[in-house]
Amino acid sequence: MISMRSKYALKALGYMSRTSEKESFLIADIAQTEGIPKKFLEAILLTLKNNGILSSRKGPGGGYSLAKAPAQVTIGAVVRAFEGDLAPVQCLSESASASCPECADEDTCGIKLVMADAGNAFASVLDSVTLADMLQRSEFERQRRQQVVDFTI
Amino acid sequence: MISMRSKYALKALGYMSRTSEKESFLIADIAQTEGIPKKFLEAILLTLKNNGILSSRKGPGGGYSLAKAPAQVTIGAVVRAFEGDLAPVQCLSESASASCPECADEDTCGIKLVMADAGNAFASVLDSVTLADMLQRSEFERQRRQQVVDFTI
DNA sequence: TGAGAAGTCTACAATAAATATAGACAAAGC
DNA sequence: GCTTTGTCTATATTTATTGTAGACTTCTCA
Numbered sequence: 001m002i003s004m005r006s007k008y009a010l011k012a013l014g015y016m017s018r019t020s021e022k023e024s025f026l027i028a029d030i031a032q033t034e035g036i037p038k039k040f041l042e043a044i045l046l047t048l049k050n051n052g053i054l055s056s057r058k059g060p061g062g063g064y065s066l067a068k069a070p071a072q073v074t075i076g077a078v079v080r081a082f083e084g085d086l087a088p089v090q091c092l093s094e095s096a097s098a099s100c101p102e103c104a105d106e107d108t109c110g111i112k113l114v115m116a117d118a119g120n121a122f123a124s125v126l127d128s129v130t131l132a133d134m135l136q137r138s139e140f141e142r143q144r145r146q147q148v149v150d151f152t153i
Numbered sequence: 154m155i156s157m158r159s160k161y162a163l164k165a166l167g168y169m170s171r172t173s174e175k176e177s178f179l180i181a182d183i184a185q186t187e188g189i190p191k192k193f194l195e196a197i198l199l200t201l202k203n204n205g206i207l208s209s210r211k212g213p214g215g216g217y218s219l220a221k222a223p224a225q226v227t228i229g230a231v232v233r234a235f236e237g238d239l240a241p242v243q244c245l246s247e248s249a250s251a252s253c254p255e256c257a258d259e260d261t262c263g264i265k266l267v268m269a270d271a272g273n274a275f276a277s278v279l280d281s282v283t284l285a286d287m288l289q290r291s292e293f294e295r296q297r298r299q300q301v302v303d304f305t306i
Numbered sequence: 307t308g309a310g311a312a313g314t315c316t317a318c319a320a321t322a323a324a325t326a327t328a329g330a331c332a333a334a335g336c
Numbered sequence: 337g338c339t340t341t342g343t344c345t346a347t348a349t350t351t352a353t354t355g356t357a358g359a360c361t362t363c364t365c366a
Binding site for chain 4: 156157158190191192193196210211212213214215
């Protein structure tokens with residue numbers, strides 16, 4: 001289960017990608033449009049900036065903007081900014097205190113081997129989809145459903 | 154990230170599957186062998202029983218035993234007993250209050266569509282591996298490493 | 307038939323983490 | 337130098353996880 005942080009980040013980035021006529025976005029604007037607590041979003045956008053996904057300018061006329069094209073930002077990169085590596089068990093995490101203390105032999109632990117496969121499968125999907133793909137997919141789905149409605153009415 | 158509950162459950166089941174000469178296991182025995190807090194394990198085994206993975210008998214000579222052969226129990230079934238459905242976002246969860254309140258149009262939400270793919274990829278792996286597979290995999294890895302050691306010495 | 311062995315249940319304590327908020331601060335533009 | 341806007345630090349709130357305590361039930365076997 002990914003955190004609200006990641007979800008809010010994806011919502012904010014989706015909004016920014018979708019609204020290409022604007023080139024700069026105020027925190028307050030994004031927060032209100034996407035229904036995200038403003039102060040919370042503030043920290044989220046900062047994290048995205050520190051991960052090279054957003055850039056910012058202070059002062060009047062300032063705000064946040066995408067540092068890369070939506071087709072250059074994978075969902076995996078966004079989620080990883082908040083969830084760390086996407087390891088399903090701690091002993092698979094590169095960062096911090098990785099090993100599980102109670103594991104007799106970590107190298108041959110079956111749980112670890114299986115979870116590595118599952119985690120890789122999960123991460124592969126997120127790494128293969130960009131913000132642009134996500135929007136396109138959503139739009140495609142919208143039109144598909146629209147057509148179904150048209151036919152049934 | 155899966156919870157300790159799931160990990161402890163897999164460790165306990167791994168031990169029970171591996172130790173086929175015993176047919177009944179005491180909570181205290183499993184707890185000590187696998188280094189799991191006894192009282193915590195107690196609740197975990199009960200959950201596994203309620204999910205049809207274990208059976209139990211009270212009284213002297215009693216204890217827990219596997220309700221199915223290790224090859225009949227998938228890792229997915231075990232993990233699901235503790236993590237519910239393996240949905241990476243709440244709005245994909247069948248159980249409980251599923252929908253995300255702030256989502257404008259859940260049907261066409263790109264985040265949901267992408268996460269559904271990722272979650273399915275994750276679950277597919279766990280559903281395709283049984284306890285027996287997990288043990289075999291671990292044993293295979295142990296022998297592989299053993300050989301490497303033999304060659305290098 | 308009753309003593310002891312084992313699982314079952316309820317309640318709760320102790321952390322830890324996620325979520326969210328407040329308010330001071332810094333930089334940029336006019 | 338005033339306003340706008342992002343940045344930072346600290347902290348509150350809530351929720352979930354992890355773990356513990358103790359009473360209770362069921363079973364077996366002497």
